[in-house]
Amino acid sequence: MPDRELSTTGYLTLGLLAARDWSAYQLAEQLGRGVAELWPSADRGRYAVLNRLAELRYVDTRQEHTGKRARTVYSITPAGREALAAWLGTPPRPPSVEFEGMVRVLLADQGSLDDLRATLQRTRESALANRDMFARYAAYISATGGTFPERRHLFALANTFMIGHYDHILTWTDWAEQQIASWPDTVTPATANEEQVRDMLAPGREVWEHDHPDGA
Numbered sequence: 001m002p003d004r005e006l007s008t009t010g011y012l013t014l015g016l017l018a019a020r021d022w023s024a025y026q027l028a029e030q031l032g033r034g035v036a037e038l039w040p041s042a043d044r045g046r047y048a049v050l051n052r053l054a055e056l057r058y059v060d061t062r063q064e065h066t067g068k069r070a071r072t073v074y075s076i077t078p079a080g081r082e083a084l085a086a087w088l089g090t091p092p093r094p095p096s097v098e099f100e101g102m103v104r105v106l107l108a109d110q111g112s113l114d115d116l117r118a119t120l121q122r123t124r125e126s127a128l129a130n131r132d133m134f135a136r137y138a139a140y141i142s143a144t145g146g147t148f149p150e151r152r153h154l155f156a157l158a159n160t161f162m163i164g165h166y167d168h169i170l171t172w173t174d175w176a177e178q179q180i181a182s183w184p185d186t187v188t189p190a191t192a193n194e195e196q197v198r199d200m201l202a203p204g205r206e207v208w209e210h211d212h213p214d215g216a
Contacts, residue, residue, distance in 0.1 A: 005056070005083065008039060008093075010049045014058060014084040017076040019148050023064075024050060024072060030147070034137055037130055037162065040098050050074060058083055101126075105176075108186045116186055117177070124173040131166035134159055 006014075016022060016030055028046060053059040058080030063070050076084075101123040108116040138159050141152050148155070179200060183189050189196070 006052065006058075006087070007049065009046065010053060011084060011087045012039060013046070013049055013053060014076055014080050017059060017074055018081060018084060019151070021073050021075040023074070027074070033147075034134060034162070037134075038158070053080065056080075056083070109190075111186065113180065113183060113186050116180060120173050120176050120180075124170060127166045127169040127173070131163060131170070134162045134166070138163070 059074045060077055061072050061074055064073050101119050104119045146152050
């Protein structure tokens, strides 16, 4: 099978179907349970992904009726399981970050200091809410085994990463707010706070010096 025959969302959908059959609505519901924070594009174009999976014969479909209402239920085929297993054996793409708040930080010299403070505050609030969501999932899985008890050991690995991820954002926003507390604006610190800027860059320099002791 060619590498990356499907999008990551396609393989993610196969992974959900590997556990049990789902309707399109149920798949969307599962994608909303923390998956969007790991893979933001998962919910976009999910119906097109299902159509693609059906075209490749990686899933079968059947109609189920509740009263007069019909719904399409998807189940993974042996070919779909084989494709998923083959994909899991390929190298993953490097991690990437989709973080609009950080883009706003990079461009903050074109706005006000209040805008920058608001960006940090909203980033903090979002991180708190998301950390709470993953903490709630951890408590739920610990108490019940979760929706996929056969995968709880894997969910524990991912959950710990996400808790740490949001802890890092919270620590960073606290630090960033302290750094800008004395700034008069978002422009002049580039030249007026050279020592502070150098101190802020110290962790990066230390990593470089540790990883490149010969300076190369």
